[in-house]
Structure formats: C-alpha cells, structure tokens
Amino acid sequence: MEKRAISFAKDIRPLFRQIDLEHMSRMNVLLDDYTFMSDPGHARAVYEYLDGTRQPQMPPGGPYWSEEQLNVYSEWIAGGRKP
Numbered sequence: 001m002e003k004r005a006i007s008f009a010k011d012i013r014p015l016f017r018q019i020d021l022e023h024m025s026r027m028n029v030l031l032d033d034y035t036f037m038s039d040p041g042h043a044r045a046v047y048e049y050l051d052g053t054r055q056p057q058m059p060p061g062g063p064y065w066s067e068e069q070l071n072v073y074s075e076w077i078a079g080g081r082k083p
C-alpha cells in the first residue's frame with residue numbers, strides 16, 4: 001500500500017509548541033497557519049531555520065528538531081505541501 005502523503009494539519013502543525021506559535025506570530029511568522037506555511041518560500045525558510053542553515057537556529061537555544069522531525073517536514077515539502 002502506498003504511504004499516505006504528509007499532511008500539514010496531521011503531521012506538521014503538532015510539531016510546533018504553543019511557545020513557538022506565540023513567539024513567532026508576534027514576528028508575523030504564522031507557524032500554525034496553512035496559508036502562510038504552504039507558501040513555498042515560507043515553507044523553505046522555516047525548514048532552514050529549523051536545521052540551522054539559517055541562523056539563529058530555531059527554536060533559539062533548542063531543543064532543536066530531531067532528524068526524524070526534520071525528515072517529516074522535508075517530506076511534507078517534497079509531497080507538495082498538502083493541507
């Protein structure tokens with residue numbers, strides 16, 4: 001059976017903590033908003049802050065996302081950023 005596509009609501013949104021949502025919405029980075037997050041540039045920028053390609057790595061001071069979490073996120077992008 002084929003693996004179901006990674007979903008923003010089911011797989012990605014739950015990876016963010018309340019504190020992530022609160023701090024970043026103040027900076028107009030809407031981590032729980034599908035319309036914001038599904039923009040290709042936003043989706044990519046968020047990934048690069050999570051893996052430290054862009055600094056400061058998010059969330060500041062950690063705990064940083066595990067490789068498994070980062071993989072789910074990149075599969076979400078590769079799968080076409082499904083809702």
Ligand code: HEM
Binds near residue numbers: 019024045058
């Ligand atoms: C486009 C993506 C993002 C940008 C441009 C961004 C940028 C920033 C900046 C400039 C700060 C202030 C840093 C500081 O005061 O040292 C910050 C704080 C923070 N960010 Fe992000 N961030 C992004 C994504 C994220 C993500 C994906 C997470 C969580 C998974 C996150 C979690 C946080 C938290 C929790 C804080 C507050 C830290 C504190 O005050 O202790 N951010 N972000």
